[in-house]
Amino acid sequence: MVERQNITLLKGLWKKYKLAIGYRRILYNDYVxxxxxxxxxxxxxxxxxxxxxEIKLNPLQQENTSEDFQWLYLEKVSGAFIKLWLKSQDSSPAIEERYFEQGYLKFNRNQATFIEKFNSAQYTLDRKPVDYPDNQLNILIASYLG
Known part of the structure; x- marks a missing residue:
């Protein structure tokens, strides 16, 4: 009976999450x-x-324009964000590619490779779920956007 109540509670929270306008709910350590x-x-x-x-600005807006999307690059050591200026993109069912002024990003469902344009440094990154991004990352992005 307790499990059924917990499932009902979680379903209710999920509905509120989906209906919340202008709010992002982040579940961690049994808190919302x-x-x-x-x-x-x-x-x-x-x-x-x-x-x-990649972030979408103005998430409540129905129409999507290229200005609504931004790519940001964060170097964790310095804590500095750099806006990646998208020049072009290519997509196939298996692999997507983004060409930026600062470099090249190639990614699939599991991982990505970013190659910097100016020093040819190459980084392999893991794709993370976007449903519940790290709270600290959200704070940093919000601070960056002002």
């Missing part, structure tokens, strides 16, 4: 936190020293 955001995370790639994230 509400955080107002002006963005949602669309794609997230991470390794021990770097994060590359």
């Amino acid at each position: 936190c509400k955080m107002p955001h002006k963005f949602i995370v669309k794609r997230l790639f991470e390794n021990s020293s770097h994060v590359i994230v």
Whole structure:
């Protein structure tokens, strides 16, 4: 009986999550936190020293324009964000590619490779789920966006 109540409670929380406008709910350690955001995370790639994230600004807007999406590159050591300027993109069912002013990103369902343009450094990153991104990352992005 207790399990059934927990499932019903979780279903209710999930419905509230889906209906919440302007809020991103992050589940961790049995708590639900509400955080107002002006963005949602669309794609997230991470390794021990770097994060590359695609965000959608104005998530409540129905029409999508290229200005609504931004790619950000975070160097964890310095904590500095760099906006990646998208020049072109290519997609196939298995692999997607993004060409930025600062480098090249190739990714699939599991991982990504980013090659910097100016120093040819190459990074392998793991694709992370975007349903519940790290709270600290959300705070950093919100701070960056101002």
